[in-house]
Amino acid sequence: MTDPVRAASDDRTLVRIRGLTTVLNGKTVFDALDLDIPRGKVTAIMGPSGTGKTTLLKHITGQMRGDAGEVRVDGHNVPELSRLQLFELRERIGYLFQNSALLTDFDVFENVAFPLRQHTRLPEELIRNIVLTKLQSVGLRGAARLMPSELSGGMARRVALARAIVFDPMLILYDEPFVGLDPIALNQVLKLIRTLNETLGITSVLVAHELEAIKQVADHIYLIANGKVVAQGDPATIAADGSPWTRQFFGGEADGPVPFQYPAGDYATALGFAEQRA
Amino acid sequence: MSARPMRNPLLQALAQIGGCGLFLLTLLAAIPRSFKHFRETVRQLWFVGAMSLVIIMVCGLFVGLVLALQLYYVLQIFGGTAASGMVVALAIYRELGPVVTALLFAGRAGTSITAEIGLMRATDQIAAMEMMAVDPVAYVGTPRFLAGLIAMPLLCCVFCAMGILGGHLVGVTWLGIDNGTFWSNMTAAVNLHTDIVNGILLKSLAFGAAVSLIAVYQGFTTPPTSEGVAYATTRTVVASSIAILALDFVLTAFLM
Numbered sequence: 283m284t285d286p287v288r289a290a291s292d293d294r295t296l297v298r299i300r301g302l303t304t305v306l307n308g309k310t311v312f313d314a315l316d317l318d319i320p321r322g323k324v325t326a327i328m329g330p331s332g333t334g335k336t337t338l339l340k341h342i343t344g345q346m347r348g349d350a351g352e353v354r355v356d357g358h359n360v361p362e363l364s365r366l367q368l369f370e371l372r373e374r375i376g377y378l379f380q381n382s383a384l385l386t387d388f389d390v391f392e393n394v395a396f397p398l399r400q401h402t403r404l405p406e407e408l409i410r411n412i413v414l415t416k417l418q419s420v421g422l423r424g425a426a427r428l429m430p431s432e433l434s435g436g437m438a439r440r441v442a443l444a445r446a447i448v449f450d451p452m453l454i455l456y457d458e459p460f461v462g463l464d465p466i467a468l469n470q471v472l473k474l475i476r477t478l479n480e481t482l483g484i485t486s487v488l489v490a491h492e493l494e495a496i497k498q499v500a501d502h503i504y505l506i507a508n509g510k511v512v513a514q515g516d517p518a519t520i521a522a523d524g525s526p527w528t529r530q531f532f533g534g535e536a537d538g539p540v541p542f543q544y545p546a547g548d549y550a551t552a553l554g555f556a557e558q559r560a
Numbered sequence: 561m562s563a564r565p566m567r568n569p570l571l572q573a574l575a576q577i578g579g580c581g582l583f584l585l586t587l588l589a590a591i592p593r594s595f596k597h598f599r600e601t602v603r604q605l606w607f608v609g610a611m612s613l614v615i616i617m618v619c620g621l622f623v624g625l626v627l628a629l630q631l632y633y634v635l636q637i638f639g640g641t642a643a644s645g646m647v648v649a650l651a652i653y654r655e656l657g658p659v660v661t662a663l664l665f666a667g668r669a670g671t672s673i674t675a676e677i678g679l680m681r682a683t684d685q686i687a688a689m690e691m692m693a694v695d696p697v698a699y700v701g702t703p704r705f706l707a708g709l710i711a712m713p714l715l716c717c718v719f720c721a722m723g724i725l726g727g728h729l730v731g732v733t734w735l736g737i738d739n740g741t742f743w744s745n746m747t748a749a750v751n752l753h754t755d756i757v758n759g760i761l762l763k764s765l766a767f768g769a770a771v772s773l774i775a776v777y778q779g780f781t782t783p784p785t786s787e788g789v790a791y792a793t794t795r796t797v798v799a800s801s802i803a804i805l806a807l808d809f810v811l812t813a814f815l816m
């Protein structure tokens with residue numbers, strides 16, 4: 283049986299975004315954004331703070347809906363899914379929250395086990411093994427019985443990572459996975475992302491600011507600014523790309539096409555100097 | 561984006577009541593799904609029920625003590641101190657038990673439910689559940705609502721028992737009313753249907769539903785900020801108290 287919608291989506295593209303337009307509080311966050319995330323690859327999304335990278339991930343998972351356009355994940359148009367269908371889709375998506383979002387009632391072990399307990403009836407021994415394997419891969423097997431309040435920021439991040447991958451989902455969305463990690467942990471997490479991708483073929487989407495780290499794992503990089511994709515390509519291409527966007531963003535200059543300032547009125551007027559200047 | 565904020569407090573109150581009513585339907589609709597989280601309901605029952613026991617018992621005892629003392633003083637004017645056991649029992653079963661238990665419950669358990677859910681939203685825990693395909697209403701909301709509904713009548717029974725005990729302590733042990741008179745007057749006057757079933761059971765079920773609905777609703781709808789959670793906790797106590805006393809009047813008028 284062929285699902286026409288499924289067939290319409292390219293088999294090599296897991297997430298296909300077309301003409302996505304979103305206005306939040308009068309600010310145009312996405313302006314007819316087009317973006318494809320290839321199946322089985324690691325895709326990085328970069329861009330200045332506040333351009334809507336987190337918002338983009340929320341659109342992909344249906345936590346937010348755009349004002350126009352479509353977001354197709356594995357052939358399903360996310361904004362049109364019913365709540366039940368959305369939940370079915372989310373069971374196959376791992377999501378690492380920007381602020382970890384661990385459940386404070388449960389210890390580290392139970393946090394990682396939570397998705398398994400909710401959606402499967404696996405025997406306790408198997409759950410234990412899966413959880414400990416995942417914790418081992420983020421270097422926190424020894425912390426299994428700590429409560430979230432007893433973790434450092436970087437440790438909480440890694441627990442959240444273990445929780446996001448516990449189901450071996452088809453798609454993992456990482457919102458800033460490298461924040462607060464020391465170089466050793468960062469390397470481990472990089473390796474983990476690569477391994478998940480290579481051994482299980484999991485599609486990964488990475489939102490991060492660390493260009494050096496991204497160069498090591500990403501197959502494809504999107505640079506988003508002003509609600510649009512302004513540059514894209516594999517890490518080598520994008521680094522060599524001489525466009526003003528990439529030059530400015532990776533060079534870290536304040537002036538250029540990428541705005542550093544949140545849209546605002548005239549600076550001098552705001553400080554009350556406008557008259558004196560005139 | 562969002563609708564124009566409402567300035568008119570009357571409209572605001574009406575909107576809250578309407579929202580609360582709709583939310584009740586959501587909570588009830590989630591009951592079948594929340595059976596999957598039965599352990600969570602039991603855990604909440606422990607938190608809102610068992611953990612409220614001490615305050616309920618202490619307060620029940622003091623209410624009984626003071627009630628017997630006041631009644632003894634009034635009844636001795638008419639030479640009717642023998643009736644104090646009966647009056648203590650009727651007052652507690654029909655009014656004080658359910659109402660005071662519900663007010664205490666709102667302060668002790670209602671506020672903690674609201675604050676907990678509000679903070680879970682502020683720290684993205686509710687969003688994380690949504691992302692793990694766990695329905696937060698079925699996992700967080702309904703178990704707390706059901707726990708409140710089950711705990712209230714039980715706590716009310718404990719409160720009433722402690723109240724009677726307090727009355728007995730003052731009336732019989734301290735002021736010397738005859739023990740047999742105290743109990744036999746009470747058993748003769750208390751009616752199972754109008755006093756126990758309508759009083760303790762029905763009223764406290766209604767109050768339990770109202771308080772836990774308000775607490776869960778406030779938690780789920782407040783802005784997820786420190787300030788929002790603080791306001792919501794206050795609103796839970798205020799709205800619950802009004803709801804309890806208003807419901808009490810309506811139920812008393814219709815049932816007794």
Ligand SMILES: Nc1ncnc2c1ncn2[C@@H]1O[C@H](COP(=O)(O)OP(=O)(O)OP(=O)(O)O)[C@@H](O)[C@H]1O
Nearest residue numbers: 306307309311330331332333334335336337338380
């Ligand atoms: N719930 C919301 N209501 C209104 N505006 C919002 C909301 N969430 C985000 N925004 C706005 O959308 C824009 C994008 O926010 P988002 O969190 O997606 O940025 P980001 O790219 O993830 O930034 P960072 O790198 O700092 O995490 C911001 O300008 C923000 O002000």
Ligand SMILES: [Mg+2]
Nearest residue numbers: 335336337380
């Ligand atoms: Mg972000």
